[in-house]
Amino acid sequence: MPVSDRINATLRKVPAWPLYIVGPLPGLWVFWLGLTGGLGVEPIKALEHELGQFALKLLVVGLAITPLRRFAGLNLIKFRRAIGLLAFFYIVAHLAVWLFLDVQDGSLIWKDIVKRPYITIGMAAFVLMLPLALTSNNWSIRKLGPKWRQLHKLTYLAVPLGGIHFVMLVKGWQIEPLAYLFVILGLLALRFRFIQRRVAA
Numbered sequence: 001m002p003v004s005d006r007i008n009a010t011l012r013k014v015p016a017w018p019l020y021i022v023g024p025l026p027g028l029w030v031f032w033l034g035l036t037g038g039l040g041v042e043p044i045k046a047l048e049h050e051l052g053q054f055a056l057k058l059l060v061v062g063l064a065i066t067p068l069r070r071f072a073g074l075n076l077i078k079f080r081r082a083i084g085l086l087a088f089f090y091i092v093a094h095l096a097v098w099l100f101l102d103v104q105d106g107s108l109i110w111k112d113i114v115k116r117p118y119i120t121i122g123m124a125a126f127v128l129m130l131p132l133a134l135t136s137n138n139w140s141i142r143k144l145g146p147k148w149r150q151l152h153k154l155t156y157l158a159v160p161l162g163g164i165h166f167v168m169l170v171k172g173w174q175i176e177p178l179a180y181l182f183v184i185l186g187l188l189a190l191r192f193r194f195i196q197r198r199v200a201a
């Protein structure tokens with residue numbers, strides 16, 4: 001039996017629901033560190049950054065699930081919804097830190113969104129992810145039918161925007177955000193049939 005089949009057989013016995021309990025814990029842990037002085041001299045910035053990083057990592061993992069099945073035979077599909085919703089949880093937490101702890105002043109929020117292109121892009125990614133999060137339930141899948149798949153293609157726009165947001169907010173051309181964007185674009189490229197044929201060959 002191939003290794004992937006053995007892993008899939010084991011994964012079939014693992015439920016997805018514990019992810020909803022374990023997934024938010026790192027976020028709660030950094031929040032606790034922030035409250036207790038464990039995040040250095042700029043705890044709000046550090047918290048904002050940590051939550052943004054968790055969100056981006058989860059988005060990348062979510063994008064990798066289909067190519068992993070296609071090219072490695074690994075079936076993680078049943079965890080995809082939980083991973084996507086956790087990513088959204090971290091984005092909301094990241095946004096909430098920015099709104100309530102970083103900017104605070106209501107009159108500055110709109111100014112920041114309009115004036116700072118990396119905030120505009122981050123906000124666009126968030127807005128695009130809203131319908132995805134709201135329809136990540138069985139009722140919506142049944143109700144929307146084939147439209148559900150179409151709607152969830154918004155991921156292909158929202159995730160790279162999250163990556164671009166990271167590239168834009170750092171000074172100069174730094175390796176880490178560029179590496180994220182490169183991986184995101186690579187995972188998206190694997191959705192094109194001619195690239196799939198080449199990889200398979």
Ligand code: HEM
Nearest residue numbers: 049052053055056091095098119122123125126162166169
């Ligand atoms: C898909 C949505 C988003 C993703 C994946 C994301 C991800 C990230 C990442 C990875 C960082 C940098 C972490 C680091 O430096 O290590 C960051 C920073 C930041 N993000 Fe986001 N973000 C998103 C949406 C937003 C939104 C909606 C806002 C606010 C409207 C926002 C505001 C910020 C701010 C203010 C920073 C810190 C910038 C600084 O260094 O001063 N982000 N984000």
